[in-house]
Amino acid sequence: MSNPIYVAIDTPDLDHAKAMADQVRRHVGGLKLGLEFFVAHGQPGVREMARFGLPIFLDLKLHDIPNTVAKAVQALAPLQPAILTVHAAGGRAMLEGAKAAAAPGTKVVAVTMLTSLDTTDLAATGVVGNAHDQVLRLADLAREAGIDGIVCSGEEVGAVHARWPKGFFVVPGVRMAGGSVGDQKRVVTPRAATDAGASILVIGRPITQADDPDAAARAIVATL
Numbered sequence: 168m169s170n171p172i173y174v175a176i177d178t179p180d181l182d183h184a185k186a187m188a189d190q191v192r193r194h195v196g197g198l199k200l201g202l203e204f205f206v207a208h209g210q211p212g213v214r215e216m217a218r219f220g221l222p223i224f225l226d227l228k229l230h231d232i233p234n235t236v237a238k239a240v241q242a243l244a245p246l247q248p249a250i251l252t253v254h255a256a257g258g259r260a261m262l263e264g265a266k267a268a269a270a271p272g273t274k275v276v277a278v279t280m281l282t283s284l285d286t287t288d289l290a291a292t293g294v295v296g297n298a299h300d301q302v303l304r305l306a307d308l309a310r311e312a313g314i315d316g317i318v319c320s321g322e323e324v325g326a327v328h329a330r331w332p333k334g335f336f337v338v339p340g341v342r343m344a345g346g347s348v349g350d351q352k353r354v355v356t357p358r359a360a361t362d363a364g365a366s367i368l369v370i371g372r373p374i375t376q377a378d379d380p381d382a383a384a385r386a387i388v389a390t391l
């Protein structure tokens with residue numbers, strides 16, 4: 168099995184981003200660049216990070232009307248990211264438009280319910296029901312729209328995998344037992360997530376804020 172860990176390089180500082188990538192590159196399978204990095208450095212920054220030779224997961228969580236998202240995805244296509252995120256809540260037409268506009272080799276995956284939310288947060292946004300049902304509902308929408316997969320927590324990935332065996336499943340909110348959870352609410356261990364069917368794991372702070380990021384990445388890989 169290839170290394171399923173994408174390390175989340177969450178920083179607006181390009182030199183720091185490069186230093187982190189350089190430290191961990193031997194023990195991760197890819198680099199995840201999100202809003203924090205992209206807002207600061209845009210496409211030139213992504214190109215610089217691509218020089219490490221690892222697949223790039225561009226996590227911009229696009230969510231807007233179908234035309235706007237399709238045009239944004241089209242504008243990103245020259246970067247040829249391995250993975251690109253949109254929000255499932257944008258609806259079927261938006262998801263279809265995103266997939267149609269993406270570069271052929273790019274997996275388009277839909278964020279279902281952020282791992283920083285729980286059922287109480289859902290209720291506050293007017294969504295009735297629990298996290299499990301909400302994730303399954305949005306996973307069905309994503310599958311019907313013909314995109315490649317979804318982002319969900321390790322608590323739901325087993326149930327989603329059972330309904331969508333060929334889907335591509337991204338699991339963030341991953342912590343080693345006893346690790347600091349921070350702002351995450353639906354958290355599982357790396358091993359539990361891969362056992363349940365995660366295709367890849369997104370791991371940020373447990374690696375990037377460790378005293379020795381390379382050793383932290385290596386230790387996580389050893390549990391898989």
Ligand SMILES: O=C(O)c1cc(=O)[nH]c(=O)n1[C@@H]1O[C@H](COP(=O)(O)O)[C@@H](O)[C@H]1O
Nearest residue numbers: 175226280281282318339340369370371372
């Ligand atoms: O799409 C994501 O990557 C994502 C979705 C989600 O539901 N939860 C979530 O934490 N993420 C991202 O995964 C990373 C998690 O970072 P850590 O909590 O530091 O491991 C961050 O870069 C988040 O933006």
